[in-house]
Amino acid sequence: MSDSNTIEKYRDDLTAYLLASCTDAGLLKGTLLSSPDIDDAWLRYAPSFYGDAVRNFNSYPEFCLGCAGYLGMAVAFLWDKDWARYMDSPYVFFQGERGFDDMDDHITDTILKDRRHSVPAMQSCAANAYHFLMRESPEPGTAEAYRLFLATVETLYKIGAAIELCRLGYKFEKVNLTNQ
Secondary structure, three states, X not given: OOHHHHHHHHHHXXXXXXXXXXXXXXXXXXXXXXXXXXXXXXXHHHHHHHHHHHHXXXXXXXXXXXXXXXXXXXXXXXXXXXXXXXXXXXHHHHOEOOEHHHHHHHHHHHHHOOHHHHHHHHHHHHHHHHHHHHHOOOOOOOHHHHHHHHHHHXXXXXXXXXXXXXXXXXXXXXXXXXXX
């Protein structure tokens, strides 16, 4: 199996695992809610986020993973609130006074204004994702370890966005598109 197939399988397995655990915890309803706008925002924020998270991962792995989820939650919240206003917000908009170091607090206190829901959700998701990553036993400092880390961070972003969309009441509904 090629590296890209291995990473893709890892990403799919991690997504399924987190989706199941979040559904069991009542944070999701069995579906990974998403939006192309939210996914596109990740493509803009990812390079800066990766730089911050890579520098801090060895000392604070669950914090770094959790921040990806918080970022997803914040983007989903702003998408729902007024996307035309917030769609071009720079990455630093999501950071606190100490930059990446207090990104979680800044997002929960200033953007989401909700610790009761967001903090337990992200603590659980980050811990589950970190343990899932460690089961892969990637050799530290290798290209494989880096690719698994990137896949884990992106997955946490998407899970965070889905959790927030679910909290806001979004759901997938079957729509009949045929003329009657």
